[in-house]
Amino acid sequence: MLLIRNEKLRNAVKIAVPFIIIPSITIAGALFFDGKRHILIALAVAVLSLVLFAAGFEKKSTGTRRMVIVAVMTALCFAGRFIPFLKPVAALTIITGLYLGGEAGFLVGSLSAVLSNFYFGQGPWTAFQMLAWGLIGLFAGMLSKPLLGNRILLLLYGALAGLGYSFFMDIWTVLWYNEGFSIKLYAAALVSAIPYTMSYAVSNVLFLYLLAPPFGEKLQRIKVKYGV
Known part of the structure; x- marks a missing residue:
């Protein structure tokens, strides 16, 4: 398990990776990479998501235990994409971020997209999905204190x-259709x-209402029992 010991470096990674490096790679891939090389962008985002995850803990044992839980949550998100119409991917990503930290939430969202798209279809949109779901989990972790204290606020x-995910993916729609960004096309999208x-x-809202209490209780128990 990769361990970043320097505190200043960890803080720099937590800012630069999700807000500068991954968005830049994602947009550059949509604009300059052809469809045959999109998997390279998705792979780069996945590796950077792991680096961000590693920046979220100080002790190797803690990170290893957290990684096991992240793997389970990612598997649940993967399975959730097969549910028709309403899908629990974002809700499970949010729950992960709330209880395991924003970096873990980002990793679950990111890996859920790239892994499930091996079934649903890989493409330049994969990196956008990875970033969108990842940021949803990251912000959930950053806002965990108020969100856990108020269920209405969580919903x-x-x-x-959900709105933000759709708005973000419509950026990809415009870049794909227009090979550049257009406000008019974005509004139409x-x-x-x-x-x-x-x-x-x-x-x-539905899955957070149904899943947040039971999943939260179990994750909290795991955190206390194993010192995650």
């Missing part, structure tokens, strides 16, 4: 995360995607 975050946007928001 509201789930709804906003937002309007045409309203049914999908609403389904994302509704599914997040």
Whole structure:
């Protein structure tokens, strides 16, 4: 398990990787890489997600234990993508971020996208999905204290995360269609995607309402028992 010991370096990685490096690679891949090399971008995002995860802990044993739980949550997200219409991927990513930290949430969201797309289809959109779900988990971890203290606020975050995911993926839609960004095309994409946007928001709220209490209780027990 990779361990980043220097505190300043860890803090730099936590900022640079999710907010600068991965977004830059994702957008550059959409603009300059052809469809045959999209898997290289997804692989780079996956590796950087692991680096970000490693920056989230100080002790090797803690990181190893957390990685096991992350693997389980990723597997659940993978299975969840096979549920028709409403999918629990973002909700499980949020729950991971709340209880295991934003870096773990980012890794679950990122890996869930790239692994499940080996079945649903890889493409330049994969890196956008990895980044979108990853950021949803990361922000959940950053906002864990208020979100865990207020269930209504948590459900509201789930709804906003669904909207944000759709808005972000529409950036990919415009870049793919136009080979550059256009405000008019982006507005049109937002309007045409309203049914999908609403389904994302509704599914997040529904699954957070159903899954957050039982999953949260079990993850909290694991944290206490194994010192995660």
